[in-house]
Amino acid sequence: MSLVVRDLRVVFDTPKGPVWAVDGVDLEVAPGAVLGLVGESGSGKSVTLRAIARLLHANATVSGEVLWEDEDVLAMPPDRLRRLRGAEIGIVFQEPMAALNPVLTIGLQIDESLEAHTELDTKGRRARALELLDLVGIAAGGARLGQYPHEFSGGMRQRAMIAIALASSPKLLLADDPTTALDVTIQDQILRLLLRLKAELGMGLVLVTHDLGVVAQTCERVAVMYAGRVCEAGPVASVFASPRHAYTQALLRAMPGEGARAGAKLVPIPGQAPRLDRPAQGCAFQPRCTVSESACETRRPSMETDGDRRFACYAEARL
Amino acid sequence: MSIVLQANAVERRFPAPRGLADLLLRRPIRAVHALSGVSIAIEAGETLGVVGESGCGKSTLARCLVRLIAPDAGAVMFEGQDIATLRSSDRLRFNRAVQMVFQDPFASLNPRMTVGAALAEVLRVHNIVPDADIPARVLALLDQVQLPASAAGRYPHAFSGGQRQRIGIARALAMEPRVIIADEPVSALDVSVQAQIVNLFMELQERLGLAIVFITHDLRLVRHMAHRVAVMYLGRVVETGLTHDIFEAPRHPYTRALISAVPSLIPGQARADAVRGELPSPMAPPPGCPFHPRCPIVMPRCASDAPSLINGVSCWAAG
Ligand SMILES: Nc1ncnc2c1ncn2[C@@H]1O[C@H](COP(=O)(O)OP(=O)(O)OP(=O)(O)O)[C@@H](O)[C@H]1O
Ligand SMILES: Nc1ncnc2c1ncn2[C@@H]1O[C@H](COP(=O)(O)OP(=O)(O)OP(=O)(O)O)[C@@H](O)[C@H]1O
Ligand SMILES: [Mg+2]
Ligand SMILES: [Mg+2]
Numbered sequence: 306m307s308l309v310v311r312d313l314r315v316v317f318d319t320p321k322g323p324v325w326a327v328d329g330v331d332l333e334v335a336p337g338a339v340l341g342l343v344g345e346s347g348s349g350k351s352v353t354l355r356a357i358a359r360l361l362h363a364n365a366t367v368s369g370e371v372l373w374e375d376e377d378v379l380a381m382p383p384d385r386l387r388r389l390r391g392a393e394i395g396i397v398f399q400e401p402m403a404a405l406n407p408v409l410t411i412g413l414q415i416d417e418s419l420e421a422h423t424e425l426d427t428k429g430r431r432a433r434a435l436e437l438l439d440l441v442g443i444a445a446g447g448a449r450l451g452q453y454p455h456e457f458s459g460g461m462r463q464r465a466m467i468a469i470a471l472a473s474s475p476k477l478l479l480a481d482d483p484t485t486a487l488d489v490t491i492q493d494q495i496l497r498l499l500l501r502l503k504a505e506l507g508m509g510l511v512l513v514t515h516d517l518g519v520v521a522q523t524c525e526r527v528a529v530m531y532a533g534r535v536c537e538a539g540p541v542a543s544v545f546a547s548p549r550h551a552y553t554q555a556l557l558r559a560m561p562g563e564g565a566r567a568g569a570k571l572v573p574i575p576g577q578a579p580r581l582d583r584p585a586q587g588c589a590f591q592p593r594c595t596v597s598e599s600a601c602e603t604r605r606p607s608m609e610t611d612g613d614r615r616f617a618c619y620a621e622a623r624l
Numbered sequence: 625m626s627i628v629l630q631a632n633a634v635e636r637r638f639p640a641p642r643g644l645a646d647l648l649l650r651r652p653i654r655a656v657h658a659l660s661g662v663s664i665a666i667e668a669g670e671t672l673g674v675v676g677e678s679g680c681g682k683s684t685l686a687r688c689l690v691r692l693i694a695p696d697a698g699a700v701m702f703e704g705q706d707i708a709t710l711r712s713s714d715r716l717r718f719n720r721a722v723q724m725v726f727q728d729p730f731a732s733l734n735p736r737m738t739v740g741a742a743l744a745e746v747l748r749v750h751n752i753v754p755d756a757d758i759p760a761r762v763l764a765l766l767d768q769v770q771l772p773a774s775a776a777g778r779y780p781h782a783f784s785g786g787q788r789q790r791i792g793i794a795r796a797l798a799m800e801p802r803v804i805i806a807d808e809p810v811s812a813l814d815v816s817v818q819a820q821i822v823n824l825f826m827e828l829q830e831r832l833g834l835a836i837v838f839i840t841h842d843l844r845l846v847r848h849m850a851h852r853v854a855v856m857y858l859g860r861v862v863e864t865g866l867t868h869d870i871f872e873a874p875r876h877p878y879t880r881a882l883i884s885a886v887p888s889l890i891p892g893q894a895r896a897d898a899v900r901g902e903l904p905s906p907m908a909p910p911p912g913c914p915f916h917p918r919c920p921i922v923m924p925r926c927a928s929d930a931p932s933l934i935n936g937v938s939c940w941a942a943g
Binding site: 320321345348352399400403410442458461464481486493515516517518542561573578 | 675777784822908
């Protein structure tokens with residue numbers, strides 16, 4: 306395994322008390338493996354990725370274990386951490402405008418990454434920057450290098466960020482919703498690019514997305530998050546075909562798809578999102594669950610393993 | 625049938641940066657042709673889906689529609705009046721009636737204002753409800769977008785990407801608009817929350833005749849909720865029509881490529897190849913039909929004559 310995350314917890318200290326954003330997450334990514342991370346909006350996907358790269362706000366307390374090639378990331382000194390980020394682990398953030406520097410041209414931002422992580426000279430870096438823009442489908446790269454983030458379209462910013470992350474040829478890419486602003490044809494081009502890097506260079510990939518179609522087409526394994534925990538994990542095909550957590554099942558049913566009649570109301574999961582400032586005693590999904598039993602209210606189901614499937618749901622057999 | 629908002633042959637260019645080589649070789653100033661003669665119309669109670677390649681001009685069109693930027697040529701009409709000529713009270717009425725949900729929520733929220741204070745300010749400045757009712761209305765707005773009451777006291781940075789996106793929607797809805805221009809409003813939401821927001825839009829539409837311009841890359845969603853669709857490519861509308869017709873019998877080869885590239889939910893199912901060929905640059909749009917360099921059914925005349933939009937499609941092959 307290149308990345309092992311064990312019992313990761315993140316608590317935000319807020320004026321109104323603690324918020325348990327990530328509450329005991331376990332993940333593993335082997336070299337060249339692709340893990341999909343899906344789940345409810347606000348369930349802790351981005352905070353998990355940021356915790357792995359130690360990029361959280363000062364009001365966050367992180368505990369648990371993050372091992373990168375057997376090295377303890379949570380104990381790394383700052384200079385080792387700087388080399389880790391970028392050179393070994395690339396990160397594509399969810400909101401490009403918040404991650405890109407608004408006063409530097411895109412060209413300079415790619416160049417910074419190339420300068421820090423490669424041996425290329427000025428000319429070589431420019432050629433590589435153009436190549437990277439071409440790889441992510443940005444035409445007329447020469448002129449584009451001189452533009453600022455606000456002069457790019459939403460999807461072009463997202464692709465510029467992917468180019469910056471890939472500039473150092475990382476061994477692992479943490480990609481947070483990297484194709485939301487892309488049309489399906491460019492999305493396809495980007496996903497093929499990532500899969501090629503995985504096949505050719507053995508790059509590992511953690512792909513956060515809300516697009517279950519993207520997960521089906523790109524990932525080998527998927528982990529589903531709800532209220533700061535992984536509620537189910539396993540191979541994509543079997544999880545989608547026969548979910549073993551009630552939340553996964555409800556999520557799959559809320560998809561607008563070939564089934565739902567156009568113009569008809571979609572079927573969201575009923576009820577309120579869970580409160581992270583007041584964790585439930587039992588299963589966090591219980592108040593919204595249609596198949597819950599009495600144990601669900603009082604005792605948190607623990608993670609069970611059955612072959613290559615993992616799930617934490619008492620109702621698993623009845624789904 | 626009453627058209628509320630309309631774009632008539634809107635053009636918009638942005639100057640492209642000039643490199644040293646451009647200056648030395650005295651190349652002419654280049655421009656990004658973001659919009660080249662775009663016309664759309666939207667009726668009360670209707671949803672127009674706008675789809676197209678990343679960078680094709682969708683957000684620029686949206687910004688023209690809400691008067692954040694002015695077209696270089698052409699006009700945007702609100703209830704039959706050119707919005708560039710609106711004065712005093714008409715202008716205020718327009719500013720309230722036409723609201724935008726921005727593609728990049730992070731950049732559009734004030735980081736120094738709590739979410740509750742920001743919403744309250746909108747309600748107060750535009751006199752939407754009596755001062756005494758503002759706190760209750762703020763909570764109702766948050767509830768509509770599935771955020772808890774406790775969200776009012778937090779700053780934008782303390783939310784997840786999808787939660788911020790919903791704050792942007794709440795702010796637009798606070799104005800009780802007649803038209804919403806929603807630029808990728810649900811791209812960061814899981815399918816269940818997405819379903820709730822889409823249902824909310826459809827409810828407001830039924831109840832209040834809200835007109836919606838829905839810009840998205842999610843073709844499943846467009847198919848589900850749009851009455852009509854406009855497909856854009858490189859600054860132009862290349863096909864437009866009723867949603868059902870566009871999906872059942874797409875006539876433009878770009879529309880066909882787009883529809884066939886939607887990732888399937890069944891893992892491993894082979895994808896149709898994405899559009900091939902060199903990516904076009906809006907700085908040097910190809911002569912003739914903008915899609916011809918990548919078109920699978922290109923004919924000799926496509927390289928020299930630009931087809932115009934006739935009967936909802938702009939393609940020489942669509943006889
Ligand atoms: N700085 C912070 N202070 C307090 N709470 C925070 C902070 N940052 C995030 N949170 C909370 O932590 C939870 C997890 O956030 P995270 O961004 O990981 O969600 P996510 O799964 O990425 O959601 P999305 O799909 O909407 O992007 C959210 O409920 C959010 O409100
Ligand atoms: N302020 C600006 N200055 C210079 N160029 C701009 C500016 N705004 C947009 N552009 C250019 O206009 C073109 C269209 O951009 P726009 O944001 O409208 O695309 P879009 O269709 O919304 O794309 P996406 O789906 O990626 O969000 C792009 O080539 C972009 O670089
Ligand atoms: Mg997130
Ligand atoms: Mg856009």
